[in-house]
Structure formats: structure tokens, C-alpha cells
Amino acid sequence: MARNKVKLQRIINDAKRRATFKKRLKGLMKKASELATLCSVDTCLMVYGEGEAQATVVWPSESEVMRVLERFKALPQLDKYKKMTDLEGFIQERIDKLQEQLDKVRRDADESETKLLLIEALEGRRPGLEGITIEQLTSLGWLVDARLNIVNDQLQKLHEQGLLPASVSLPTMGVLPYTTAGYTVAQEAPIQRGGWLMGVVRGIGSLGYSLFRGSGRSNTVGPSGDMVQPFNIGAGSSLANQGISFPPK
């Protein structure tokens, strides 16, 4: 019913204000009645119209209101005031709830967009990954790493079960330049590996280029027994570490 978006402030026009008062009062009593019946609870309502000395509305009835108020008065202080609000408090509560909802929706939207980005990248429709922000790039990086982990885990599992066909060969591990020291986990980072990307992000932020260079430590993870990792997490950073000039001439 978004016909007339009424601004939430006192209605200037006297006649309109009085008409609105009558209408909304009726509606308010209906809401009170429904609440009381559906939930089988004690409810009472008192309304004083503008400038009125006596209550315009006492709902459901004077005696009922007295009874509910007696029940209310009998409560210990804490219970009375705990859920008592006035106008400002009430709006503030709604703001807080909305803020929570905002944070959640924003996170969901970011997640969905990152997934979409991954899909497009996998399809090859994103040649240079142009036109995306650092945050989006970082999220994408995390997502790719996470997915690679899952694939690796599954391949290892199959390998252990002896289910990998001969055509699928599992190469030995290469050099994995991880940096795990001293960076805080980003909001969506599910795994600790891939620290080089955070190093890059920090580098961009503070122009600490040496930070990026310096963080390219090679951890040679020697093959221990049957440990298998066909896909290097962070393999891409070898690009930078080997000083490949970019753009390619």
C-alpha cells in the first residue's frame, strides 16, 4: 500500500490531522485486538488526543486496563523498565535491527558477487580481471584458494583410496611461497595460506613494495611420503618473484 508515502512528522493541516487521527486510532485498536487474541496475552492501550484532558481511547475497557496496569505495577522495577521504551528508544531499536540486517545483506551481496566473478573468470570472460576493486580481487583470491583446497583434498582422498586412474598423474610439489607471518585474517578468509595476496594488498595500500618482495619466502615443502598437492596454492605469485616484467614486452 505504498500509495501516499506520509512523512513521519506532525501533520500541519488541522482537518487532515484530525481525520488521520480517527483512522489510525481505529487501526491501532484493531492491531491491539488481534495481538491480544492471536497470542492470548494481556494488552492495554491509552490514547490522549491533542490537547485533551481525558483519554480519547481506553482499550479494551477501563476495568480491563486497570487490571493490566495493576499486573504491571506489581512487577519488580527491573522487569518494568527492562522493556519499556519511548519514541526515541523505539526508533533507535529499529535502527539497530536494521543495521544488523544491513551488515548481513552486504556480506551476502559481496559473497554472491565474488562467486559470480569466479564463474566468469573460469569461463574466460574476464581476460584481465579489469575493472574490479582490490577488495573484490582479494575476495576472489580467497575463494579460489578455498576451492583449490577442496579439489586438492578430494584428489588426495581419491589417491588414498586408490581410485585415481593412471591417466591422472600427480606431480611432486613445487615451491610454495607462503607468507603466514603477521597478517590479520581478512573478513572472508577461510584459510591461512595464500598470505602473499594479503601482502600484495597491504603493499598496494601503503606502497610498501618491499613488503611484497620480501614476503616471497620459499617454503620448500618436501614431499613426505604420499602427500599430494597437484595444485599449488599461491603458485601464481611465482610470477612476481621471478621478476617477470609486466606487461610483457
Added chain:
Amino acid sequence: MVTAAAARRRPSLGRQKIEIRRIESEEARQVCFSKRRAGFFKKASELSILCSADVAAVVFSPAGKAYSFGHPSVEFLLDRFLSSSLPATAGREEGSSVSVVAELNRQYGELRAMVDAHKARRERAEKTMEKQRQLQRAAWMDPEAEVGHMAPEELMALGTKLVAVQGGVAARADQMLRDALLLGRRPNTTTTTTTRAPPGFFHLHPHF
């Protein structure tokens, strides 16, 4: 939010006319109370603002908790009601109520707009993803499960693709870093990025 739930995030059944009688299920009753109490107080607050009315409402939850709303305040209104001999405006503490309320309502409106904006963004992304069922496997609604259904060759292929993307991400990050450094020192030459596989790639995958 777990993506399985996201798949189920359809609009609700819409407004349904319900019978006004006591809700039997205790849980449903509590849920209904929560929502309707909030709505009831909201309507009461609107009435008080729009029509400059003094309003007070006291409600007890099914569990026995007392909720009260009052403008200008519950106490003032209860006193006024219970000792009705008092003149209407005795002891009324208005304060800077109007401007504060207006400001709060403005904030609320802003937040509301932001929520809607992000909701739209989310819907757009999800809708676009819906249209690409096949490669959704990679983005994965439920990765752990999907992976269990994939043949080794599929896994390798997927892994290869992922590594390629990873390389692209690294390259792009590298480029952004360099751009940031070059800013102001040299005119920014636009470069086209060729999707090169990272050097380690062929070393790892002699079969590809």
C-alpha cells in the same frame, strides 16, 4: 548465510488472511507475538508523531514479560491515567523530542535505502548465477558435496582452471600494485593482460 538456505530464499507466501483466534502452537504464538508487538508499537509511535497524541501501550508476552511503549513516556502516561484528577500537562517533560525523533527517523530512512540497495545487488548477482547452471559447479552452492560427485579427470580439469584464475588474480594484483607506484610518475599506459599461465603451471601438469 549458508548457500543452501540462499537457494531456498524465495519470497514468502505473501499476505495471507488468517483467522483471528488463539494460536495453538506455543512457538508460533511467541513468534507472532514478537512480530505483532513490534508492529503494534510502530503504529502507536506513528500515531503519536503524526497527530501529536499521547499514547501508551502495555503488553505482556506469552512468557509473561512486560513490554511497554509510551510517548512522551510510559510513567507519565500511567500516572496521568491513574490519577485522572491531574491537569493534562502537569509534569510533562517534553525535552528536545521533536528534533531528535526527526533525526532518528531520517537515519532509519537512510539505512533502509542502503539495505534495499544491497539487496538489489545480491538479487542481481544470484539471478545472473542462476542462468549459468553448468559452471556453477565451480562457484559451488555446496562445494564439499559437489566435489564428491566429480570424476578425477573433472577434478583435474577444474583444478587447472582454478589455478589459471589464481594466476590471473596474482597478475592483476601485481599490476594494480605497479599502477599505484607509477601513479604520478609516468603516464599510465593501458595494458592488455594476456592470460598467461603461471610459470609453475606446465611444470606441474605435464599432461596439459
